[in-house]
Amino acid sequence: MEANVRWESGLTFQVDQEGHRYHIDVPAGEGAPTKGPRPKGLLLAGLGGCTAIDVVSILEKMRVPLDGLEVQVSAEAREEHPKIFTGIHVRYVFRGRNLPLDKLERAVKLSEETYCGVSAMLRPAVPITSEIVVEPPRG
Known part of the structure; x- marks a missing residue:
């Protein structure tokens, strides 16, 4: 696995990774457009994507049908440099009818602790x- 990060201009970088191209950036100021997410935001997205893939895969094996899953990842960071995360919270929002809570909890635990x-x-x-x-399911 690798990523190639190439400076474009300002604080905007183009990333080529596994056949995908995207940008990383920093907020440019009030109302100024950016070309992509910030690096630490990508770290949170990586955590959310990783655990979401695990949970859906585990629940499929358990034969638990989902109408939807949203993984919301948030973090607090300290004010001084380096501005590292001081805490991360992962909120799993499952959608479906008669979802067995014990199996949802088991899938989340397996993802968090094992996979x-x-x-x-x-x-x-x-x-x-x-x-x-x-x-409940939407609609």
Whole structure:
């Protein structure tokens, strides 16, 4: 696995990774457009994507049908440099009818403690908390 990061201008960089091209950037100021997310935001997205893939895969094996899953990842960072995360919270929002809470909890636990490599890399450096929310299907 690798990523190539190339400076474009200002604080905008183009990333080529696994056949995909995207930008990383920093907020340019009030109302100014940016070309992509910030690096630490991508770290949160990586955690959310990693655990979401695990959870859906595990629930498929458990034969738990989902109407939807949204993983919301938020973090607090300290004010001084380096502005590292001081805490990360992962909120799993499951959608479906008659979803078995025990199986949802088991899938999340397996992801967090066994399968998600991103979580395993982050957990020694920053506390990660989580919660499970179950909502009815939309529409």
